[in-house]
Amino acid sequence: MRLLLIEDDADVSRFIVKGLRESGHTVEHADNGRDGLFLAASENFDAIVLDRMLPGGMDGLKLLETLRATGNRTPVLFLSALAELDDRVKGLKAGGDDYLAKPFAYAELLARLEALARRGQSDAPTTKLRVADLEMDLLARTVRRAGRLIEVQPREFRLLEYLMRHAGQVVTRTMLLEAVWDYHFDPQTNVIDVHISRLRQKIDKDFGTPLIHTVRNAGYIMRGEI
Amino acid sequence: MPPPTVPHLDLQDRAEDSTVLRVLRSTGFRLAVLHTAVFIVSAMALVAFIYWATAGAVNRQIDAAIRADVLALADRYREGGHAGLVEAIERRITEDADNEAMYILIDSDGRRVAGNVDRWPAIVPGEEWFELQLERGGDRSVARAYQFLMPGGYRLLVGRDAQERIRLRDLIVDALLWAMAMIMVFAVLGGVLVRRMLLKRMQDVSETAMTISQGNLSRRVATGERGDEFDMLGRTVNRMLDQIERLMNGVREVSNAIAHDLRTPIARVRARLEEGLRQPPDAAADRATLERTIAELDNVIAIFQALLRIAEIEAGARRAAFATVDLSRLLADAVEIYSASAEEKGQRMSLEVPAGLRIVGDRDLILQAVANLLDNAVKYTPGGGSILLSGRALGGEAEIIVADTGQGLPEAERARVTERFYRTEQSRSTPGSGLGLALVQAVAQLHNGSLRFEDNAPGLRAVLTL
Structure with a gap:
């Protein structure tokens, strides 16, 4: 840049x-x-x-x-x-x-x-997001990994969408809070981490390679290949 | 050589000058002058009306009689010519028992043809109405008269003796003038009284302000039961003083807090850095030191920002961001954000709020306040417990309640937990800055609301009214 x-x-x-x-x-x-x-x-x-x-x-x-x-x-x-x-x-x-x-x-x-x-x-409207074998259909609002349908709640969907749209980039906890919940506030504790860990349970747990990575002292990054 | 006292005198003169100017500029003086002016103007209007209704009426009555007489004589002239007119005049004179009417008819040479007035008075030929001194059979009297030009150069003067009436009128005018003079005296006296009263009622306010500017913040204006403008002013001033005192205390508290609670972590950072410097260079150890130091500093920054934020909210400078907030939606979001943490700890978090609950406020700050309450509830409620967030409309306000089944809060501590950096005995082992509830309290105050704690038996109910 x-x-x-x-x-x-x-x-x-x-x-x-x-x-x-x-x-x-x-x-x-x-x-x-x-x-x-x-x-x-x-x-x-x-x-x-x-x-x-x-x-x-x-x-x-x-x-x-x-x-x-x-x-x-x-x-x-x-x-x-x-x-x-x-x-x-x-x-x-x-x-x-x-x-x-x-x-x-x-x-x-x-x-x-x-x-x-x-x-x-990335202003062009997209209907599908893809990171490695994780697929998100923005119209049908479904998430699949390796072809398997994964149930996510609406807010988890938005969280995942934000991570996928910024795949390869570090996103901080404050950025997630502002983008996904649309509030500007200080959450005091690790509420974002808890939400991310639940998302990991669904997206990464049963699959070989994790997609959501923690970046120390910064935040998270979604990445297909290392 | 000028005497040495001259500059001194000069100063005194100037001082007197400024006193005069100050009085002229004072609101009390201006009010007094206004009062006097209004009093005088209305009194003048009244006097003018009285004059018009009494003395004026006398004049108008005479004029009407003369005018009727002239019209009648003109008729006689049209019917009977000069002879008829002369005859009519003479008959009128003989019929006039009160000897009030006066007539004189002269020809073009100025000779008297008829009438009871000795000679044509010295009057301006063009005008019609006169008030003049007339000689009639040797007597001098005052008359009101009307001059009438007739064909052939004849001139007719018709008058009425007005001596009595004019005396009456003069009496009225005299009385009115005296009354006017008295009114003015009273008006000025009244003005002075108004000013003195004002000054007296203002004195307390200005004395209070003076005491406060000398540093005694606890003094207040005495307000009476009258509920008049001055009591209202007094109450407003007192409210302002309360706010100022609160802010001043806030500033004092913050500086105390900074002194006590920020020094400690900063001292720790310093010690760690110094220690790292004393030890032999070791890349891995240095790195660890730096990372720990940064974390420590981040903590200091967070405390600092929280303090500033509370101070800013307390100053009430943030109403600019006020808008209508969908509280139902906000509470649902708050529960969503925190329920994951609650579940991690094995707690149940639920929400009870009617749809479409709206208030005017600052969205981010309200969420922050609710978040702080929920965060506390999650921290101090053991696993298996439950946390209920509920919201409801209460009059024109909204009540937000966070009820948990945790260890609760001893009654003695309830008032103190909103103080900055106050931490209860049981909370010292958990992480936190001791600023969370202070911020909630500040947010409540910004929204003219309140924060109180109740026993949830077991547990704690935090009631936030906005």
Whole structure:
């Protein structure tokens, strides 16, 4: 992926750029709003990581509003130390696609970025999802593995659908909570893990190769072959 | 050389100046002036009406008599010419017993042709109505008169002696003027009284504000039983002060909490890092240290965010996200999210809620509150127990109840569990930050609701009213 990072803090920038490059992405970096807007408007990126508070008279919100006004639809992930609930709402309203509060885990940032960039590509409506020998029919709402029908409840279906749509990508617990249950809250305990483990009982238990894998300190990934 | 006292005097002058300005700008003064003005204007309207109805009526009565007389004389002139007119005038004079009527008819040369007035008065030829001094048989008197131009250059003046009536009118006017003067005095007095009353009732409010700005947050405005505007103001101010006090206490609690409960994990992180540094380099051990440290820091961050979130909710700044929430759906989602965890622990979780239960609120925060209650229930209910989440409409509010069959909560602890970082004896062994119920409480308050705990015999019932 070709990514743009607009962030003024040198340490945070170095950390993100290094990480994203190690994950195999190309990263451009701007350390102020004006340069960032110039880069974002003049070049093509798969996703933009945008800090809320930037020096140089143009903060993240204004930058994004300006960018969206030119018709640019590049997915934008807000990165901000302003973690108050209203700030999140403001960021999403201004045209942001996702919001991550500082301090954050690198794995969470990477997972969200990959999900964002992917979202733009897979817009074509599909009726069937497939990962290895696991098949999901979105119209009949059935799940089969190796040809065998597997009973899943509606919410498990949505959870599995999200994992399959993001096959090969790490998805974090918060992402699952937001995407599958559509609530933004802190579940306190490992409720997501419990749901995943039930899903594993149905999808993976009786079959040779597991498809749902745990990624330590990050979340889960659905993957056919290792 | 100027005397050294001059600058001092100057200052005093300015101080007096500002006092005058302050009085002029004060609401009390303006109200007093307004009161006075309204009083005077309405009194003036009343006086004007009295004048119109009394003295004015006298004038109008005289005028009407004169006008009728003139019309009659004009008729006589049309019928009998000059001779007829003169005869009519003379007959009127002889018939006038009260000696009130006055007439004078002159020809174009100004000679008197008929009438009981000695000579034509010095009046402006163009105007019709006059009030004039007339000499009549040597007597001077005041009359109201009407001038009438006739063919052939003759001019007729018809008048009525108005001495008595004008005296009456003057008496009325005098009385009214005196009354007016008295009214003004009373109006000003009233204004001053209004201002003093206002100041007196405001004094308590401003004294309270003063005491509070000096740091005594417990002082309140005294409110009476009258229920008037000032009592309402007092109550509003008191409510505001309660809120401020609550927020201030919140800030104090948070800083205390940060001091006590965040220092410990941070100290642990520091110790671990220092220890790692002291030991001989070992890639595997270093890595383990780093991972543990990150986990520890994540915990600190989580506590920090929970604290900030509670503070933010308590500040009430989040009503912007309020919308209609389908509570039935939300509770069903909550049960769905947590029932898997309950089943893992061998508990039964069930839901009882009528369809279509709606309230206005913040969807994410309500779910967070319910989630915290369910999370607690799952934590403190042993295997085989059951947890019931129910919701119902109660008046204009909604009541959400989480009832479990766990160990319950001693009565003495019920009030304290919503304090930040408060942990009961039995909960110290389970993971948690001690912030969950504080957040539920904050969410309840944001929705003008409440959170209370009851005995479920056995177990605990958490009742959240929104």
